[in-house]
Amino acid sequence: MKTDTSSQQVVLITGASSGIGKSIAEYLIQKDYMVFGTSRNPSKNTGISFPLVALDVTKKETIASAVQEVLDKTGKIDFLINNAGVGITGPIEETPDEEIKNAFETNYFGPINLIKEVLPSMRRNGGGMIINITSIAGYMGLPYRGIYSATKGALELTTEAFRMELKDFNIQMTNVAPGDFATNIAAGRYHAPVLEDSPYKEPYGNTLKLMNEHVDAGKDPQLMAKAVYKVMTTPKPNAHYKVGELLQKASIALKRILPDKVYEKMLLKHYKL
Numbered sequence: 324m325k326t327d328t329s330s331q332q333v334v335l336i337t338g339a340s341s342g343i344g345k346s347i348a349e350y351l352i353q354k355d356y357m358v359f360g361t362s363r364n365p366s367k368n369t370g371i372s373f374p375l376v377a378l379d380v381t382k383k384e385t386i387a388s389a390v391q392e393v394l395d396k397t398g399k400i401d402f403l404i405n406n407a408g409v410g411i412t413g414p415i416e417e418t419p420d421e422e423i424k425n426a427f428e429t430n431y432f433g434p435i436n437l438i439k440e441v442l443p444s445m446r447r448n449g450g451g452m453i454i455n456i457t458s459i460a461g462y463m464g465l466p467y468r469g470i471y472s473a474t475k476g477a478l479e480l481t482t483e484a485f486r487m488e489l490k491d492f493n494i495q496m497t498n499v500a501p502g503d504f505a506t507n508i509a510a511g512r513y514h515a516p517v518l519e520d521s522p523y524k525e526p527y528g529n530t531l532k533l534m535n536e537h538v539d540a541g542k543d544p545q546l547m548a549k550a551v552y553k554v555m556t557t558p559k560p561n562a563h564y565k566v567g568e569l570l571q572k573a574s575i576a577l578k579r580i581l582p583d584k585v586y587e588k589m590l591l592k593h594y595k596l
C-alpha cells in the first residue's frame with residue numbers, strides 16, 4: 324500500500340542496522356523525515372525504530388528490489404545516503420585478492436549501483452540528493468589500510484565527476500568523510516592475519532593495535548548524524564565534507580600544502596613506523 328508522503332521527505336539509508344547509519348536514521352526521524360534503512364538481515368535486527376529493507380550492496384538484484392520496495396511504498400526517494408561499508412586492513416602484499424575485491428564491491432560498486440538505481444526516479448521527481456559516506460582515510464594512502472583508502476578515495480573522485488554530469492537535473496551529490504567513530508566497524512572488518520613468518524609482522528601488528536585503539540576512542544556517531552542533516556538542509560552542498568577530530572581533518576589540509584616526503588614522514592611518525 325502506498326503511504327501519503329506529500330508532506331514528508333523520503334530517505335533511503337544503507338547499512339542502518341548499526342553505527343553511523345543507525346544514528347543518522349534515528350536523528351532524521353526526529354526531524355520528521357520518512358526513513359527507510361537497510362540491512363542484509365532485517366529480521367535479526369530487533370528494536371529498530373524505522374523500517375529496515377533487505378539489501379546486500381554486493382548483490383545487484385537486492386539493490387533493485389530494495390529501491391523498488393521504497394518506491395512502491397512512497398513513490399519517491401528524496402535522499403539516498405550510501406552509508407553501508409566495510410573495513411579492511413593488512414599488508415597489501417599479503418591481502419587475498421578476494422578480500423580486496425569484496426572491499427571494492429561493498430564500498431565502491433555497491434554505492435555506484437545504488438546511485439544508478441535511484442537516479443531515474445529522482446529525475447522523474449524533479450530532483451534529489453545523494454550523500455556518500457566515505458572516509459578521511461580516502462584522502463591519503465594509509466599504511467596497512469591502503470585498500471580501504473583506495474575504495475573510499477575512488478568514491479570521492481567519482482562523486483566529483485557525477486556532480487558535473489548531474490548538474491542539469493537538480494540532483495545534488497556530496498561526500499561526507501568521517502574520521503574515527505566508535506562503532507562496530509573494527510569488529511566487522513577483514514583483518515589480514517598477523518603471520519608469524521611475515522616480514523610485516525611487527526609493524527603491521529603494532530599499526531593494527533593503534534588503529535583499533537583509534538576507533539574505540541572515536542567520536543559519538545551522533546556527530547555524523549548532525550553533520551549529515553546539515554548537509555541535507557543545504558540547498559547546494561559542496562563536494563566534500565569532513566567530520567571528526569581536528570587532527571584528522573587537518574591531515575587533509577596538510578597533504579595539500581606539505582611536500583610529499585614531509586607528509587609521508589608525518590604519517591610514519593603518527594603510526595610509529
Ligand SMILES: NC(=O)c1ccc[n+]([C@@H]2O[C@H](COP(=O)([O-])OP(=O)(O)OC[C@H]3O[C@@H](n4cnc5c(N)ncnc54)[C@H](OP(=O)(O)O)[C@@H]3O)[C@@H](O)[C@H]2O)c1
Pocket residue numbers: 337338339340341342343344361362363364378379380381406407408409410429456457458459500501502503504505506507508509511538541
Ligand atoms: N566508524 C568509523 O570510524 C568510520 C570511519 C570512516 C568511515 N566510516 C564509514 O562509515 C560507514 C558506516 O560504518 P560504521 O562505522 O557505522 O560501521 P558498522 O557499525 O560496522 O556498520 C556498517 C553497516 O553497513 C552494513 N553493511 C556491511 N556490509 C554490507 C553489505 N555487503 N551490504 C549491505 N550492508 C552492509 C551493515 O549492515 P548489516 O550487517 O545489517 O547488513 C551495517 O549496518 C561505512 O561506510 C564506513 O566505511 C566509518
